[in-house]
Amino acid sequence: MFKQISTLLTGLTIGICCQAQGTFPQNGAYDERPGRYAFTNATIVVDSKTTITAGTMLIENGTIREVSKQVKIPAGTVVVDLKGKYIYPSLIDLDSDYGLPEVRRERAAGGRQTPQIESNKKGAFGWNQAVQPETDASLLFTPDAKKAEDFRKNGFGTVLIHAHDGIVRGNGALVTLTDEPANKALLNKKASAHFSFSKGSSSQTYPSSTMGVVALLRQNYYDADWYAKAVDKETNLSLDAFNQIKSLPSFFETNDKYSVMRADKVGDEFGIQYIIRGGGDEYQRINEIKATKATLILPLQFPDAYDVSDPWDADVISMSQLKHWELAPKNTSEVAKADIPFALTTAGLKNKADFWKNLKTAIEYGLPKEKALEALTTLPASLIKAEGQIGSLKTGLLANFIITSGDLFGKDNVIYENWIQGKKFVLAPINAPDIRGTYSLSLNNEPAGKIQITGSPEKPEYKIVVQDSIKITPKAILSNELLTLTYQNKPSGTVRLTGWLTGADLAGEGVLPDGSVIPWSAVLSEKYQPAAVKDSTIAKPKETGQVVYPFVGFGNEELPKSETVLVKNATVWTNEKEGILQNTDVIVQNGKITKIGKGLAAPAGTRTVDGTGKHLTSGIIDEHSHIALFTINEGGQTSSAEVRMSDVINPDDINIYRQLAGGVTASHLLHGSANSIGGQSALIKLKWGASQSEMLLPEVKTIKFALGENVKQSNWGDIVRTRFPQTRMGVEQVYFDHFIRAKEYSNSWKKYNAASKKQPGVAPRRDIELDALVEILDSERFITCHSYVQSEINMLMHVADSLKFKINTFTHILEGYKLADGMAKRGIGGSTFADWWAYKMEVKEAIPYNAALMYHEGVTVAINSDDAEMARRLNQEAAKTVEYGGVPEEDAWKMVTLNPAKLLHVDHRMGSIKAGKDADLVLWNTNPLSVYARPEFTMVEGTVYFDRKKDEEKQKSMATERERLIQKMLGDKAEGKPTQKPQATQPRMWHCEDIVGVHAEHEGTK
Known part of the structure; x- marks a missing residue:
């Protein structure tokens, strides 16, 4: 020994002699x-x-x-x-x-504060x-x-x-x-x-939107690169630090599937593969997530079932909420199945103790x-x-x-x-010690019931049973072989028992409520028999419903595919010199219109549609829309030319499907009207269920400008009298200032590019805001300007004439009838409402004949929606110009088809029925300008994304699936599982003036 x-x-x-000594002294003797x-x-x-x-x-x-x-x-x-x-x-x-x-954010008392334009941080930082x-x-x-x-x-x-x-x-x-x-x-x-x-x-006011965040981050990367190379430069400790950390493994926190893709897009631009923390819904777009090639960090957050015992409460829950509740535990298994590398995190859990419960649930679902x-x-x-x-x-x-x-x-x-x-x-x-089992309890040598001990040896669970039916849960402390039990013996008081193991039994002394000390014992009568453990070596996924694309009501379990289609004997509105053709056939192949004529023979494998008594048109193009976006305004600065609507496209917006049901096949997604110079617009095809990139037409380069009350923040209150401009005169100066700077910026790059051919030098600082304005000067990007009042419209035309840039389209333009001759002379289009006015002072002089008067002056006129609901009825809006102004039916129809295509510079592929153009077609049950007209189907590039008969089937299947999920939730509640109160969510119906904070953008989108 x-x-x-x-x-x-x-x-x-x-060990002590060999251990390295630390640099911290210790007070007193110690033994490491x-x-x-x-x-x-x-x-x-x-x-x-x-x-x-x-x-x-x-x-x-x-x-x-x-x-x-x-x-x-x-x-x-x-x-x-x-x-x-x-x-x-x-x-x-x-x-x-x-x-x-x-992290704490300072907030002003009362919830409002004067806009903070500049940084409050002290020091030579960014x-x-x-x-x-x-x-x-x-x-x-x-x-x-x-x-x-x-x-x-x-x-x-x-x-x-x-x-x-x-x-x-x-x-x-x-x-x-x-x-x-x-x-x-x-x-x-x-x-x-x-x-x-x-x-x-x-x-700070900027950025106030996710697209502003993206722009700020992009600019920061460009600034850091320039800062590292520039010789004559300011001192910027933030850019110094950025250049030091950008070579480290880069982690990007996101909160949903589309943010994952958005972050990866930023990384691709700068050659960085981010490690991205997701939001737990990656399974909803697994192929697109895999295409990012990003490694993910996945939370284990699963929503509780909704308490749907009240049918009215159940009605407010969206289909996406119901399905996500069921499918969220499958997220990690779907990511694993797709061979996407991932790590797990406890982040997002309100209670860290839920980590293992949720992880084992994920394993049950196939991880x-x-x-x-x-x-x-x-x-x-x-x-x-x-x-x-x-x-x-x-x-x-x-x-x-x-x-x-x-x-x-x-x-x-x-x-x-x-x-x-x-x-x-x-x-x-x-x-x-394993003390689990059933014991016969004696107090003061008299039978007193039973003690049942279950659970695990390390964490036993105790029940005292008296009179064969009353069960008491005592407080218990087991330390080595010493056990203490405390429980209420009503009505007399608390009983305290302390004992120890003697073989397989328990014995000791107890104190009754009256203070008397008694002996007690518990004799093992039945050893605990644990339930048979199922083989858990292989995860066996639970049965669930299917993922739909997009992940909302009316989503598709399988994405529709392009077809070869022959439409026979229809009335065809060509929008070409042939005009309206009676009893005519149209063949669609590989997403294009291939033939137009009578008695056409169908190629092999063609689906034939009888168009007798029906009208076939090109799809409606909405020149001014705000659907399918997570946000529409970056209102933090006077100019937001650097932001891109393509960064915030929301393919899950139900308005896409609703507008397909109204014959719309393409939407021009505009920035709002918070700034004189807004953001870069995006043109999308309404491909229901497709990805963001599949919907976007990246070659269309447009930008939103704005005039009037919104840009000078007329209705914001006195507390917001900070941001320039505050007057209409100031708005004019914004344009002069920015375009003069853009010209100087463009010249600096031209000089650099010319000089670098002879001797390499340091490039000018890249400014992504001025990049967009230079594209306007070079006629590569086209302006759509929010406008109402004649004087302001004249002002911007004067600025454009002075600085040699072109205005492409005035939108709203409700006083366009006053200056249509000037617009026509400059080749400026007008995109207007049919009869939407009287909602503010700027529109008090609007008239129903506006579109017709501009049309008669030779202006290319479009009728737009600027509203998710109106967009479903643009065919009827076009019809109003026939009533108000006598515009011929064919020309009225062009105002929602060919004319918007011209204004967007895509009329070579959209807007009319002509061989070689995109097969964006709508088959109507009657004349499309009728109030009784409704689409039988709507096709985008040869793929039917809305079919009225299939829509009826979808509604039935949705009702069945909804009830299945509700019954499953009711079952969870009956089993005692936690539930949450239903919270109604509605798709955001954006309008030009809407501004929300960055954190609120994703609320109500499902």
């Missing part, structure tokens, strides 16, 4: 032990692909020394026999704010407070004992932390969850760079366990280039591991201990 102790002390002494342990006879899961049975792991000084079946254990080593137990690497979370100060690359998480980090304990209980040993504040969030730090000081917990002070689409605590382990260990370690420190159980790595009772993902698995940097944290007793 003495020899064993001597050997142990010798080993400890050697080497922490040499050998864990033997364990099932050691080295990583997701390697497992050693009956293995040994040797650790020393916080590091793994050896892992194998045969390990030579040095003298003086503490040996821990783990027969029947498992060892796994401790888990890693890559999205945490552990140990960092809480101009926008939402861009904070100088934030260093390692300098803000202070260990948090409570949060560390919560993480450790779930098996985590390491977290990547960063300040969750702003668009550019600075660098992250890799820290362990030890209870040692920060200098020992910090593994890598500059491990990562972090980005998001959230302004965070910044109260392979080896993928789950990889997502929590080796993959996150490799993403932050820390695989040489953490993530597996290999020689030389940190001794970060957990000891479990069995399979980490097993139903009844218990994590006994979490070792971090070689330090033990006990979570549950590793050799707890």
